[in-house]
Amino acid sequence: MNIIESIRIAFTALFSNKLRAALTMLGIIIGVGAVIGMLAMGNGFQNFLNSQFAQLGAGNFYVAPFIDSNRLDVVNAARLTASDGNALLQPGRAPAVENVAIEWNGRVQAIGASQRGSYDVRAVSPSWFAVTPQELAAGRLFSEEENRERARVAVIGRSVAERLYGGMGTAVGQRISLNGVGFTVIGVLATEEGSFSIGTDPAEAIFVPYQSGLARLFRNQVNDQVNVGIMTVKARSVPEIDEAIRQVTLVLREEHRLTYQDNDFSIINPEQIAAQFNVVIGGFNAFLGLVAGISLIVGGIGIMNIMLVSVTERTREIGLRKAVGARRRDILLQFLIEALVLCMIGGILGILLGYLLSFVGTFILINLFATEGAAASVSLANVLLATGIAAAIGLAFGFFPALQASRLNPIEALRTE
Known part of the structure; x- marks a missing residue:
């Protein structure tokens, strides 16, 4: 018996009882759809997180004046100053x-063009x-000279x-009052609202030169030990981040004259945070895959059950075919193909359900959780994986009924009513 004829007979057997075939495939459809859909959403969210971390700048890490005050061995206070940045x-x-x-x-309270906030x-x-990926929509950025002169820009x-x-176009050149101190707007950032950032969203923030801010706005908030809230460090390349972190740690410990004491600063590496998020998402995807796998196993059991029923119903047919010369492997192949066709049709419908x-x-990620750009991504690898799983289930759960059919005695099979 050739493969084409076996497939034709398989489709004939399926369409002879459409409702039973549809209910049998339901477990496979749900399982394959869940695998593809959940992996697609996981990939979409993972891509979204990676893109958000990429907005922080490739090769960037951060130093903050923070120590764990809950530790019993902490004997020094947090420290981070502008001179530390110069030392690096x-x-x-x-x-x-x-x-x-x-x-x-x-x-601060800001007033501009009779509006306040x-x-x-x-x-x-x-x-x-320079170290943070920002684009200008209008105007210019302030210079190092303006920073040294504490310019009000x-x-x-x-x-x-x-x-x-x-x-944005009308803002450049306007006056803005910050806590009663007048500044001139010289530029507007093009960064969209909601962009990922360490600190305030750049679209919602006002940037002034560091020296101007400390002298004119935050004089009472800083001291000799801490006058830097966050330090952004850019490594020469992404592969050199770990070495840069090691060197920064050594330099800051030297500057702070630390010997046996713990660091009085903390280093935040977005690459490590992103890797941890990816591990969590990978584990979540694995869990969802396990749940979907249970559905596939249930679907496989349903296929085995329906194939066993089919063998019982077609016992006389099997006996007749053996009587006219069909070999055991022909019967085995016929029922395996029928199980495989059942699973593959269910797999195709499951792929559509997954999409x-x-x-x-x-829709849920973007509209309910405000994660613009977290579009679910159905990859070819996931489609091939789901198709392969469906085929494997058809072969695995269809083998026993097919083997049972191939072992029937033709004489006893023909006597079956």
């Missing part, structure tokens, strides 16, 4: 470091715009410009 840029001290940006931020002001060194986020001045679930998942 001294020739030969941290060769794996390309650039350093320092920052202090606080909440409460905003975060981020006092940053000019190098902050500001770069504002696009949301601030739209609320205070009605648009539907991915669209629903994308």
Whole structure:
């Protein structure tokens, strides 16, 4: 018997009882659809997180004046100053470091064009715009000279410009009052609202030169031990991040004259955080895959059950075919093909269900959780995986009924009523 004829007979047997075949395939459809849909949503969210971390800048990590006060062996206070940033840029001290940006931020009352509101002001060194991926929508950025001279200039986020001045184009050149201190808006950032950032969303923030901010706005908030809220360090390349972190740690310990004491600062590496998130998402996907796998096993048991019923119903047919010369392997192959066809049709329908679930998942992620860009991604690998699983289930759960059919005695089979 050839394969084409076996497939034709398999389809004939399936269509002879459509409802039974549909109910039998239901477990496979749900299982395959769940595998594809859940993996697609997991991939979409993973891509979203990776893109968000990428917005922080490739090769960037952060230093903050933070220590774990719950530890019993903590004997020193947190410390981080602007001179620490200068030390990191001294020739030969941290060769794996390309650039350093320092920052202090606080909440202020801002008034512009008769509009007012409460905003975060981020006092940053000019190098902050070099190490952080930001684009200008209008105007310019402030310079190192303006930072040294404590110039009263500001770069504002696009949301601030739209609320205070009605648009980005009209904001440049306008005056803005920050806690009663007048500044001139010289630039507007193009960064969209909701962008991932360490600190306040750039679209919602006002940026002033670091020295201007400390002298004119935050004088009472800083001291000799801590006058930097966050330090952004850019490694020369992504592979050199670990070496850059090691060098930064050594330099800061030297600057703070630490010997046996623990660090009085903390280093935050987004690459490690992203890796931890990916591990969590991978574990979640594995759990969802396990749940879907249980559904597939249940579907496989249903196929075995229906194939056993089919063998019983077609016992006389099997006996007749053996009587006219069909071999055991012909009968075995025929019933294996029928089980495989059942699973493959269920697998194809499951793939369509998986695509539907991915669209629903994308809608939920974007509209309910405000994760713009977290579109579910159905990969070819996932489709091939689901198809392979469906085929394997057909072969695995269809083998026993097929083997039972092939072992029937033709004489006894023909006597069956």
